[in-house]
Amino acid sequence: xxxxxxxxxxxxxxxxxxxxxxxxxxxxxxxxxxxxxxxxxxxxxxxxxxxxxxxxxxxxxxxxxxxxxxxxxxxxxxxxxxxxxxxxxxxxxxxxxxxxxxxxxxxxxxxxxxxxxxxxxxxxxxxxxxxxxxxxxxxxxxxxxxxxxxxxxxxxxxxxxxxxxxxxxxxxxxxxxxxxxxxxxxxxxxxxxxxxxxxxxxxxxxxxxxxxxxxxxxxxxxxxxxxxxxxxxxxxxxxxxxxxxxxxxxxxxxxxxxxxxxxxxxxxxxxxxxxxxxxxxxxx
Amino acid sequence: xxxxxxxxxxxxxxxxxxxxxxxxxxxxxxxxxxxxxxxxxxxxxxxxxxxxxxxxxxxxxxxxxxxxxxxxxxxxxxxxxxxxxxxxxxxxxxxxxxxxxxxxxxxxxxxxxxxxxxxxxxxxxxxxxxxxxxxxxxxxxxxxxxxxxxxxxxxxxxxxxxxxxxxxxxxxxxxxxxxxxxxxxxxxxxxxxxxxxxxxxxxxxxxxxxxxxxxxxxxxxxxxxxxxxxxxxxxxxxxxxxxxxxxxxxxxxxxxxxxxxx
Numbered sequence: 001x002x003x004x005x006x007x008x009x010x011x012x013x014x015x016x017x018x019x020x021x022x023x024x025x026x027x028x029x030x031x032x033x034x035x036x037x038x039x040x041x042x043x044x045x046x047x048x049x050x051x052x053x054x055x056x057x058x059x060x061x062x063x064x065x066x067x068x069x070x071x072x073x074x075x076x077x078x079x080x081x082x083x084x085x086x087x088x089x090x091x092x093x094x095x096x097x098x099x100x101x102x103x104x105x106x107x108x109x110x111x112x113x114x115x116x117x118x119x120x121x122x123x124x125x126x127x128x129x130x131x132x133x134x135x136x137x138x139x140x141x142x143x144x145x146x147x148x149x150x151x152x153x154x155x156x157x158x159x160x161x162x163x164x165x166x167x168x169x170x171x172x173x174x175x176x177x178x179x180x181x182x183x184x185x186x187x188x189x190x191x192x193x194x195x196x197x198x199x200x201x202x203x204x205x206x207x208x209x210x211x212x213x214x215x216x217x218x219x220x221x222x223x224x225x226x227x228x229x230x231x232x233x234x235x236x237x238x239x240x241x242x243x244x245x246x247x248x249x250x251x252x253x254x255x256x257x258x259x260x261x262x263x264x265x266x267x268x269x270x271x272x273x274x275x276x277x278x279x280x281x282x283x284x
Numbered sequence: 285x286x287x288x289x290x291x292x293x294x295x296x297x298x299x300x301x302x303x304x305x306x307x308x309x310x311x312x313x314x315x316x317x318x319x320x321x322x323x324x325x326x327x328x329x330x331x332x333x334x335x336x337x338x339x340x341x342x343x344x345x346x347x348x349x350x351x352x353x354x355x356x357x358x359x360x361x362x363x364x365x366x367x368x369x370x371x372x373x374x375x376x377x378x379x380x381x382x383x384x385x386x387x388x389x390x391x392x393x394x395x396x397x398x399x400x401x402x403x404x405x406x407x408x409x410x411x412x413x414x415x416x417x418x419x420x421x422x423x424x425x426x427x428x429x430x431x432x433x434x435x436x437x438x439x440x441x442x443x444x445x446x447x448x449x450x451x452x453x454x455x456x457x458x459x460x461x462x463x464x465x466x467x468x469x470x471x472x473x474x475x476x477x478x479x480x481x482x483x484x485x486x487x488x489x490x491x492x493x494x495x496x497x498x499x500x501x502x503x504x505x506x507x508x509x510x511x512x513x514x515x516x517x518x519x520x521x522x523x524x525x526x527x528x529x530x531x532x533x534x535x536x537x538x539x540x541x542x543x544x545x546x
Contacts, residue, residue, distance in 0.1 A: 181369035184339050189383035189434060190359030199382075203373050280372035280416050 064250040069257075072250040081239050081251065090258060092234035096152070096227065097220050097266075100159030104216060108164045109209055112171025113201060122172075133165035137223045141230070150231035158230075162223040163216040170212025174205025207274070207281045214270045221263045236262075286313040286336070286438055286470060290345035293331050293496075304495035305331045308345065311489060311498065313438065316468040318507055320485035322475055324536065328496015329474045333442050336472060337363050350437060359383055362431030364441040369427065370415040376426050377402065377411035383434035394433075401429040404463065421452040428463070438470040445480070457483060458516060465511040478532050482506060482525060483516070490532055492539035500535050502528065 046066065052058055053065040064072075076086045084092075114121040132140070137158055148154035178201060186200045228237030236255050243251035274281065293306035306328040313319045321329040334340040336347055338357040347354040349361070357363075362383075370379045377398045378385075384394035402408050405425040415423055424444050431439055445453045457480060464471055475481050481488045484507055490500040506519050519525060 179367075179369070181365050181367055182371070184337070184357065185363065185365060185369040185430075186382070186386075187339075187357035188337055188359070188361060188363040188440075189430070190386040192386070195386055199385075200371070203371070206373075278373065280414055 061247055061249060064253060069250050069253045072254050073257075076251065076254060082233065082242055084234050089234055089236050089239050090262070092232075092238075093224055093228070093236040093259075094262065096155055096159060096235070097217070097224060097262075100156050101163055101213075101217055101220055103156070103160045104163035104167055104220075105213060107160075108167030108212070108216075109171050112168035112209075112212075113175055113197075113205060115168070116172040116175025116205075117197075117201070129165060129168060132161065133169075137162045138226050141226055145230055154230055155227040155232070158227045159220055159223055163220045166216040166219060167209065167212045170208045170215070171205055173212075174208035175201060177208065178204045207278045210270060210274045210278065214267060217266050217270065218263065221259055221266075224259070285315070285350060286472070287348045288312070288332070288336065288345075289348065291332065291335060291342050291347060292344040293328070293335060293340065294343045306335070307495035307497040309489075309496070309498055310345075311487070311501070313470045313472060313487075316464075316470060318464055318471045318473065318484060318486045319489065320473045320475060320481040320487070321489045321491055322478060322481035322532070322536075323491030323496075324476060324493060326493040326496070327491040328493065329491050330442060331496060332491075333363075333440050333472065333474055336438075337361055337440050359387065359434040360437045362434060362436035362439050364424070364427045364431045364439065364444045366443045366446055370423060370430070372415055374414075375411065376407065376413050376415065376418070379415065379426055380429045380433055382430060387434060398429070398433060401432055402426075404432075404466075405429045405459065419452075421448050421456060424448065424456060425459070428460070432463070432467070432469075436469075438472060441471065441473045443474050443476070446475070453480070454516065458510070460484070461507055461510055464507075478529050478536070479520065482528055482532070483510070483520065488532070490535050492536070499539055500532070502532070504528075 049063070050066050053060070053063050080086055081089060111121070111125060115125050116122070140161075141158060144154040144158050148157055182200055182204060183196065186196055191199065224235070225237035225240060228235040229241055232238035236258050240252050240255035240259075243249075243255065288309060288311050290308045290310055291306055292304075292308055294302040295305050297303045309328070309332060311319065321332060323329050331340065335342055336354065338354050338361065354361075371382065374382070377395060380398035380401055381389075381394040384397060389397070399408065399411060402411055405428055407422060407425050407429070410418060410422065415426065418426065427444065428439075445456050448456060460471075461484065463469070473481075473484055475484075482502075482504060485502075485504055486507060488502045488504060489498045490502070491497065492499045506525060510516055510519055513519075
């Protein structure tokens with residue numbers, strides 16, 4: 001018997017070659033990193049832009065050179081645009097987005113949770129929300145102007161309406177995905193309805209809510225340019241639309257770049273919040 | 285004393301016809317009794333547990349805990365779920381302390397009490413971990429500690445070790461017996477493992493499906509013997525244990541045969 005249990009000592013002094021590391025064959029993307037490819041693609045697009053503009057393949061009016069756009073950033077920074085400095089334009093847009101997002105989140109989360117929990121709330125609120133939310137914001141923009149005038153109110157309202165639906169719907173989805181064991185466990189530990197809501201339902205729905213907020217902010221940036229069509233004198237969206245009328249393509253490029261940077265920063269911020277608030281997402 | 289008296293449950297099938305899930309089940313769990321419901325899936329054992337926990341009303345019959353009829357869930361019955369049902373955003377210690385939080389116990393006091401329970405289930409060092417960082421067996425220990433925290437009159441356990449590997453399962457069984465022995469809690473335990481039922485129960489209810497009912501009962505003392513000696517191997521390999529195992533297996537199989545013949 002004893003010869004059967006003989007094994008090679010693990011710590012042998014013999015220098016063994018480094019073992020070949022293997023992994024289960026994955027399907028689809030798996031864990032392969034994509035950042036380098038994305039960065040390379042970005043650089044390639046920039047190089048293509050530079051090449052096309054430099055060789056005058058497209059009239060300069062349609063496609064300004066990268067250098068011109070950079071110069072324009074400096075000029076806009078020092079001189080402003082249409083009577084307001086660049087930072088005032090950026091601030092005006094950020095103010096609208098942040099205010100509208102706050103209102104949409106403050107209303108969308110409780111209403112969405114309520115719709116996920118209560119038959120009456122679901123029945124009543126479903127009608128207006130399901131009716132309006134598939135509409136493109138531009139289609140009801142004229143109504144906003146007629147009803148609310150051309151001031152900040154109509155712009156903020158348009159943005160709130162666009163951002164409310166995804167937050168509200170995701171909060172509902174969050175309640176629906178709540179496992180019944182979790183509710184039953186809390187009940188058998190003596191949770192009262194309010195505690196059930198605050199300690200179980202709300203945190204359970206948080207991952208979905210945060211996904212909804214991220215989608216909402218994306219839609220918000222998309223709607224911003226439309227909102228700033230309404231008799232604005234400030235805002236990045238206004239700057240883009242106004243510059244387009246004067247065929248100042250380089251200013252349009254700068255505006256698009258600023259929106260892209262802002263939107264990316266917002267998205268990154270929400271991802272950071274997700275990482276802090278719901279590190280357990282998808283793990284249990 | 286927990287008294288289940290002619291408990292019957294009918295569910296509505298998809299087409300609206302009644303499905304007889306539980307048929308006039310009666311039994312009692314005395315002080316420090318450990319009752320195990322044993323049966324294949326569909327025999328109504330989970331239905332029975334859900335009714336005792338108050339998650340499911342009865343169609344007929346009554347469940348009475350210490351003189352009061354059961355109406356809805358309550359902290360007097362601690363439940364350990366098959367899936368651990370821990371809160372993934374709370375640390376292990378705050379999960380254990382959850383029931384005490386609902387009971388209005390101050391934070392420092394409930395943390396102290398939860399720490400005590402974590403030590404009881406051997407997880408004293410994992411207080412600050414999040415549930416997803418623990419193994420399945422450790423999560424079930426947290427579930428047990430959480431259910432014990434509110435000092436319930438009875439512990440209801442719904443196949444708590446069903447998802448664990450057999451080695452972890454045996455460790456958990458022995459841990460549960462030592463907790464039961466120390467705290468003298470009444471336990472109602474569900475399993476589909478004959479060996480687990482025999483090893484743990486002071487009484488085993490053998491259940492059979494369609495309709496879910498108790499077809500045999502056994503009063504046992506293996507669990508007390510283990511609590512006294514701590515020798516699981518000699519108990520599980522004893523001829524007495526083996527013959528009961530075969531007897532119960534025969535009962536379960538004949539119930540299965542009757543069903544397929546019908």
